[in-house]
Amino acid sequence: MNVLETKNVNYRYPDGTPALEDVNFSAAQGKMVALLGPNGAGKSTLFLHFNGILRPSAGTVMVENVPLTYDKKSIMKVRQKVGIVFQNPDDQLFAPTVEEDVAFGPLNVGLDQDEVERRVAESLERVGMAGFEKKPPHHLSGGQKKRVAIAGILAMSPEIMVLDEPTSGLDPKGASRILHLLHKLNQEGMTIVISTHDVDLVPLYASQVYIISEGHIIKEGTPQDVFSDE
Numbered sequence: 001m002n003v004l005e006t007k008n009v010n011y012r013y014p015d016g017t018p019a020l021e022d023v024n025f026s027a028a029q030g031k032m033v034a035l036l037g038p039n040g041a042g043k044s045t046l047f048l049h050f051n052g053i054l055r056p057s058a059g060t061v062m063v064e065n066v067p068l069t070y071d072k073k074s075i076m077k078v079r080q081k082v083g084i085v086f087q088n089p090d091d092q093l094f095a096p097t098v099e100e101d102v103a104f105g106p107l108n109v110g111l112d113q114d115e116v117e118r119r120v121a122e123s124l125e126r127v128g129m130a131g132f133e134k135k136p137p138h139h140l141s142g143g144q145k146k147r148v149a150i151a152g153i154l155a156m157s158p159e160i161m162v163l164d165e166p167t168s169g170l171d172p173k174g175a176s177r178i179l180h181l182l183h184k185l186n187q188e189g190m191t192i193v194i195s196t197h198d199v200d201l202v203p204l205y206a207s208q209v210y211i212i213s214e215g216h217i218i219k220e221g222t223p224q225d226v227f228s229d230e
């Protein structure tokens, strides 16, 4: 089953910039899917459609086979299913401390204090950031910020986790740790979608790859399909 799908999605920014054209993308349940493409190709724009932050100019976005509707209540629900980790953690981390940041989502959906605390502890442990609870996020390194941003999404227990350039700006060790974590989450059953412009790392883990260029999907298939010289 496809848990995430776009059908002929077109998007044009309000200033007229065309960013996506007839994009058909899907992620099957429990898979890890990679979206590759150069800067400006439309990766972030596509991802912002997955939980209704952007609304297509034309076409349809479907989560668990249900077309998104854009009323407040449906969007709240979709955001619990589809968690997006932004490319720049500074867009996501704004609370005074790491633990408050990670707690924000779970509190926002009305979970009780004990459950929130449990999820915060578990998520920070998962990403290797236990012990940083009281630190202000802006004192952390780039890699640590990314891990806290991931923890904030994990704490929501989404069914689908979407990460925009999760390894960008990290050293090779940091990047491989993040990928290792994503691989593990995927093996536990979470559907993972990531974007990258680094062709080397990600295809090792992804079972399905899409290549986007200038707003068009130009190739899709298994890593072997996509990277073989036909």
Ligand code: ADP
Residues within 6 Å of the ligand: 013, 014, 015, 017, 018, 019, 037, 038, 039, 040, 041, 042, 043, 044, 045, 046
């Ligand atoms: P990528 O994530 O692959 O780097 P983006 O989705 O950010 O690509 O950008 C796709 C296209 O949309 C680019 O031409 C970019 O300049 C344009 N774009 C991105 N954000 C905006 C915006 N807020 N307003 C207008 N154009 C934008």
Ligand code: ADP
Residues within 6 Å of the ligand: 126, 127, 128, 129, 147, 174, 177, 178, 180, 181
């Ligand atoms: P060093 O940087 O000295 O080699 P380690 O490799 O032992 O230290 O790890 C440094 C920290 O990174 C540890 O606290 C480890 O738990 C943590 N870590 C664990 N999982 C991850 C992860 N998925 N991403 C990044 N760091 C992680």
